Amino acid sequence: xxxxxxxxxxxxxxxxxxxxxxxxxxxxxxxxxxxxxxxxxxxxxxxxxxxxxxxxxxxxxxxxxxxxxxxxxxxxxxxxxxxxxxxxxxxxxxxxxxxxxxxxxxxxxxxx
Numbered sequence: 001x002x003x004x005x006x007x008x009x010x011x012x013x014x015x016x017x018x019x020x021x022x023x024x025x026x027x028x029x030x031x032x033x034x035x036x037x038x039x040x041x042x043x044x045x046x047x048x049x050x051x052x053x054x055x056x057x058x059x060x061x062x063x064x065x066x067x068x069x070x071x072x073x074x075x076x077x078x079x080x081x082x083x084x085x086x087x088x089x090x091x092x093x094x095x096x097x098x099x100x101x102x103x104x105x106x107x108x109x110x111x112x
Contacts, residue, residue: 023035
């Protein structure tokens with residue numbers, strides 16, 4: 001797993017929200033890769049960042065049924081990120097996903 005993008009947002013409440021994009025590659029085929037998004041929070045009293053919704057959280061089983069992208073949007077909303085920031089993050093996700101797709105396509109053509 002290679003972390004290639006990280007964004008830190010500090011809310012008015014003092015809570016810090018970190019959105020981390022990492023690239024995971026398939027061990028069998030290096031041309032297939034996926035972007036994995038993690039949303040971590042840290043309240044002012046917490047020493048470290050931690051996942052917002054863990055398996056013991058009441059929302060966990062509700063959002064587990066959603067698609068991965070929708071799940072991350074719900075997590076952002078639940079963390080307290082406003083709609084403007086959410087739109088910026090989604091635009092950033094789309095750019096990174098497009099860039100990753102181009103990188104994979106380029107590496108496939110090089111392999112030929």
